[in-house]
Amino acid sequence: MRAAPIPATILWLACLAQAACTHAPRAEVAAEAAQVPAPTPRLAVVVVVDQMRADYLTRYRPYFTGGFQRLLSEGRDFPDAWVDHAYTNSLPGHTTVLTGAYPRRHGIVDNIWREIGPAGVELKSAFSVVDRRDGAPYALDAATLPEWVVAQDPRAKFAAIGSNDAPRVYAGQLRGPVFWYARDGRPYITNDNYAPAVPDWVVAFNDGRVRELAGTDWRSSIPAALAAQLRPDDSAFENGDGQRAFPYLAPADASKRLAWLTGTPAADQATLELAALATERLELGADDIPDVLAISLNSLDEIGHAYGPFSHEQTDAVLKLDVALGRFMARLDELVGAGQWVMALTADHGVNTTPEQRRLDGSDEGVRVSQETARELAEAAYAAAEGIEDPVARAAAAARRIERFPFIERAYTEQEVSAFVPDPRTREGLLALSYRPGRIPEHPLYIRDLAVAALGVYVLPKQAVMMDWGTAIHGSPYEYDRRVPLVVYGASVAPGTSAQRAATVDVAPTLAGLIGVRPRDAVDGRDLLEADPGP
Template identity: 30%
Template sequence: MRLRAFAAVSALIATPALAADEPAAAAPPRLIVAVSVDQLSADLFAQYRRNFTGGLARLQDGAVFPSAYQGHAATETCPGHSTLLTGVRPGRNGIIANHWFDLSLPRAEKRIYCSEDASDPESGPDKPVVSPRLLKVPTLGEWMKRKWPASRNVAVSGKDRAVAMMGGHKIDQGYWWKGSGFTTYKGAQLSPVVEAENALIAKAIAKGSKAFAAPAWCAPRDRAVRLGKDFEIGQGRFPAPAKDVTAFSRSPRLDAATLSLAGRLVDEMKLGRGDAPDLISVSLSATDYIGHSVGNEGVEMCIQLAELDRGLGAFFARLDKARIDYAVVLTADHGGVDATERLAQQALPRAVRVDPALMPGALGRAIAAELGITGVQPLIYGDGPAGDMYLNRALTPSQKSRALDALVSRLRAHPQVAAAYAAGELAATPMPVGSPQDWNLRDRARASFDPERSGDVVVLLDRAVMPIAVPGKGYTATHGSPWDYDRRVPLMFWRKGINGFEQPAPVETVDIAPTLSALLRLKVPDGSFDGRCLDIDGAAGNTCR
């Protein structure tokens, strides 16, 4: 019986056969709008979806996949965005994390940022020269431009890495927030509409803004939670005092500015009204900034999602007014987990902050003392207590072998570590297949593993272990784990006239690019995607054929 039920569910996703009397599919849309809501987990969407009345409500009338997986273990912003329009997992597209280490770099700083041009002498991981050059595969916008040279590929976001990963190597215009306004790639000029948007932002920041009102349905979330001696979360309303740039950008105002700029670009470039279909990618960053600052279960996040819903509704209405034939996909780059202290109040005993002994520096010192290794500093490179760790290249082969064994052994013995894999183990593991919800931890790690870039050891912390040892203002909660609260995100497709449905069976974010390719009737070479086409609606022009 269970097999028959699974077959029935799978049939809704698989490529259908057209009935003899089925009408021909609609013409491809003229504009694809790809929206990523940074840190919008499937759990968070499910929690609030019944309250939405704007853009998020409209999308629920389309094809809804409430369990879409960022299947890989490294659930960070850059890897997550790298899957959305490439259709390729991080283990093959090369974007294994937000930061990793390249010990062969000629510069003193071996840490590398996922969207930097490390060959530029002006670039560094903290002040990068932004570039998509580390992305190993094309994006949908690039495939479109190969077929239709007149097609425009545009991206806008609160984060440079979202623009680089969704736009790719061949982009017409790309803008992201930096400092107190939007900027663009080195050597490129700001469009007049970007300068106009920045001028409005500057006035708003100089004047300041009142706090947001919380909708009535946010009341159950409106309670204080103390973190440390002098820091509380859970009751914020995002006031923005005059000249406070951080208060502006770490609030719903950032998404509003991003959507405003996206609308201006649609108008200025006449996207969706040319001889070829166009693509605009819009990555909204405020949910992530707020989740990091105060967690995702307080009134702050409730206000943010209400404003997000309203802002998306206004943006879609703007496209409607322009009479553009557009199709929307909305998803997220990853999910997130709430602040440990609030989880602990909810009697979740597993919720703890990470043991500082798991930091790369502490591990390196302990192993050096254990093995009697001197004169090699640091012994271990890493960006934190989870993810990729690299052994110093100054080690002799014998020292490296012993250090690797000691590191894996020490990690696996720690109660906060769910798994630790040596690079050789992951390299010998085939890429996972089948449903991502059934993948084991090794499969999830393998989906993020690139033998050219990944560490000597990959560390996965246990469920509900927060990799931030000490919370502080602006950084109290995070993501990046292999667990479903970080991997599972919503996925929705909408186009005017679509026959809406909801499909509970798990899908992947790498399914987006092949689905949109089918919608556009864009053929790409076999093997270009790791994902598959989802039959979102034959009447909307997508038949997965």
């Protein structure tokens, strides 16, 4: 709910302190005050935390002291918030947040997919869609929030910064300050889609602050009372053959530290510090033309895949993010002005609870499927399809064979999915919201040389199944992958908890409403604050 104009009585009391107001009639002053609109925020900030489940906010809230505590205490919390598409992986999730559109509209159906068309079967990704270098066609079919803001007023400024490469999607076709921490350990780079090089102040940040953080050990900050609620730090199913318990010492070899940093909470700390520096250097929010700052935080995803939810490592990362976010918000108060900026925080997806954690919690649910078994499934699908020339019949034969594996809920042909009605309340409806003709998601198998997606088949494992690509993975249409946090914060936002259902597709329209910007194109989401009845 938008906050009401400043109450007349408050303005009257303030007015009494000024000599010029002492002779004004009370009724006249009150009438004028009632017509004063709340100022439009000068900066909209969207924060997407990769792989953050909604229950992290409730589970860890007693231990928050920073940004999460501020958001929950002073912002509007939407605890019934969802990712409303079937393939809950990072790039469809990030793109949906920034465009206010479902994958069926913006076209990013998975991190990678098989594109079946006149040219045959091609491997594609979100980055092949947005990459426009060397004459590559730009093919993202929805405009992003930064594009809306700049389209409304070309004088508006934006920046997109991330601990991962999601900001490459955030900018849409805009050129400008887009920086991300590369997976190979190169901190805060860009490419010529956006600029010929990173500016000197980013180079200095990389050479100074990033290297300082990369040389700092990762030690636990978990209070003893919370640590006692967690499974043992050294749990055998975590992190493959790697280290499984604190402390994590920075590599002695300095050449390895920058890559090591990406798997620690310090990567998100660095990203938030760079975002604050960008706000200062680019003068975001410095005038009355609203600007936008889009931030992707990836430490929870890296750590979650390696150690799983409710590990000591994941828990510590959430607590450290709370502190770093609090410092960032305090810096925005200094740079932009308290009450002059707004923020929406959400996630691109959640994550499955590991079968091992389920056992510790007393549940007999959950099964871990090995990569060898996944390959057996793919081989069986190709064997069933062999010799069938008609693509529809070939896909149907493969799908029916896949369904004989006990960990599979359903397998669908593209023809079947194309007939589903979009609806976030049903499994088939979620598939329809993820459906784009000719684009078949590779999730959950990812077997490049035997891609079931290349047969035109969608695969849905049963609930609580964990494909063994990491300690924990996501990507399903089930609640653990789809329930995410969603909090909106700002001076014009009524604090409290909303009972209405929300979705990540609503984030961009909501922020746009707060800064008086209209979406450039049609959107699927809605302005949550316009519809919220308030406290």
